[in-house]
Amino acid sequence: MPLLMIPGPIEVSDRVKEAAAGAPPGHLAPDFIESFGAALERMRRVWLAGDDAQPFIVAGSGTIAMEMAVVNLLEPGQGAVVASSGYFSQRIAEMARRRGVEVTMVEAEPGAAPALDAVEAALAKGGCKALLATHVDTSTGVRVDAKALAGLARQHDALFVLDGVCATGAERLEMEAWGVDVYLTASQKAIGLPAGLALLVASRRALAARAGLKALPPMSLDFEQWLPIMEAYEARQPKYFSTPATTLVKALPVGLDEILEHGMDARFALHERAGRAFRAAWASMGLTLLPKDEAIAANSLSAVMLPDGVGPDLVAAVKARDVVIAGGLYPSLKTQYFRVGHMGVVLTRPADLEKTVRAVGEALDEKGHAVDVDAAVKAFQAVFAG
Numbered sequence: 001m002p003l004l005m006i007p008g009p010i011e012v013s014d015r016v017k018e019a020a021a022g023a024p025p026g027h028l029a030p031d032f033i034e035s036f037g038a039a040l041e042r043m044r045r046v047w048l049a050g051d052d053a054q055p056f057i058v059a060g061s062g063t064i065a066m067e068m069a070v071v072n073l074l075e076p077g078q079g080a081v082v083a084s085s086g087y088f089s090q091r092i093a094e095m096a097r098r099r100g101v102e103v104t105m106v107e108a109e110p111g112a113a114p115a116l117d118a119v120e121a122a123l124a125k126g127g128c129k130a131l132l133a134t135h136v137d138t139s140t141g142v143r144v145d146a147k148a149l150a151g152l153a154r155q156h157d158a159l160f161v162l163d164g165v166c167a168t169g170a171e172r173l174e175m176e177a178w179g180v181d182v183y184l185t186a187s188q189k190a191i192g193l194p195a196g197l198a199l200l201v202a203s204r205r206a207l208a209a210r211a212g213l214k215a216l217p218p219m220s221l222d223f224e225q226w227l228p229i230m231e232a233y234e235a236r237q238p239k240y241f242s243t244p245a246t247t248l249v250k251a252l253p254v255g256l257d258e259i260l261e262h263g264m265d266a267r268f269a270l271h272e273r274a275g276r277a278f279r280a281a282w283a284s285m286g287l288t289l290l291p292k293d294e295a296i297a298a299n300s301l302s303a304v305m306l307p308d309g310v311g312p313d314l315v316a317a318v319k320a321r322d323v324v325i326a327g328g329l330y331p332s333l334k335t336q337y338f339r340v341g342h343m344g345v346v347l348t349r350p351a352d353l354e355k356t357v358r359a360v361g362e363a364l365d366e367k368g369h370a371v372d373v374d375a376a377v378k379a380f381q382a383v384f385a386g
């Protein structure tokens with residue numbers, strides 16, 4: 001198998017693969033009940049959430065998790081502000097519109113983060129039930145200032161929903177301390193599992209917002225349908241609403257344990273160092289980033305502009321070197337940049353990271369952009385070694 005360096009799905013550890021192996025369990029099997037309960041408990045710790053926050057594990061993707069957040073917190077006629085940093089912020093805005101919500105967009109140029117004073121001005125107009133943002137927008141590689149946005153939401157009495165699909169478990173986020181109401185992700189990113197689980201943690205305020213809705217959410221996404229199930233499994237009792245993705249849930253506490261064994265501070269620091277090391281390698285190759293400022297460049301992935309004369313077929317030339325990277329995603333710039341994911345277990349395998357730098361450097365060289373590949377690898381190593 002080639003090395004998977006796209007921004008999700010990512011490489012999965014041997015321990016997670018072993019945990020997912022074997023006959024799929026039934027949802028009432030004692031070992032499965034234990035895995036489900038343990039996964040819920042560990043999510044609170046990875047999310048740095050309070051004891052009273054409620055984790056949800058539901059079969060699905062990141063998009064399902066986003067939809068769950070939107071339909072449980074908002075109903076037709078209410079207002080929301082979306083602090084947009086790219087394609088996925090636009091997606092959550094469209095979800096809110098389809099729910100009949102009046103959406104105010106605070107836009108940013110591709111590669112920029114939404115300006116905090118513009119977000120504040122939009123909130124100050126009043127009538128905003130929730131502020132929605134994307135922690136790391138995978139289309140632009142931009143990380144927003146989640147702590148500052150959470151502060152603004154609190155100040156204006158709005159709920160704060162943060163899409164962490166390309167960030168949770170990689171970029172620092174302190175759900176309880178910063179006051180985030182829903183922090184959501186999917187299993188295939190920095191959580192380190194195969195795709196197939198929508199993962200959310202909701203604050204008590206978020207649950208209260210659901211309880212206050214007049215327009216019920218679709219049944220399969222309803223917090224109140226899922227809440228008794230989560231409570232039961234955490235108490236090590238099975239309860240049925242809709243069949244869980246048993247194989248994935250069996251592996252989830254193992255993936256979360258790998259993160260927790262590392263320690264959350266060390267985990268965030270490792271991703272930060274990897275982000276800087278890859279940026280040093282790109283700079284040494286004479287490349288620039290799509291994010292306009294290093295301070296807002298994500299640590300979980302790089303979004304890198306293609307140099308003059310090199311087109312999106314760079315991705316295939318890298319693949320020929322047994323490393324899979326991704327093309328651009330932001331619609332108007334799609335053909336002008338490429339993306340490399342650097343999150344999760346692969347960060348414990350420096351040789352694979354160097355192989356990625358080498359593969360991109362050699363492919364660029366082959367396409368006519370001269371690169372000193374050894375120098376790029378050295379630039380990477382100098383930062384990654386700390």
Ligand code: PMP
Pocket residue numbers: 008061062063064066088134136137138139163164165166186
């Ligand atoms: N939000 C972000 C930031 C993402 O990166 C993605 C997936 N790339 C999604 C949402 C949607 O997740 P999924 O593809 O699992 O539906």
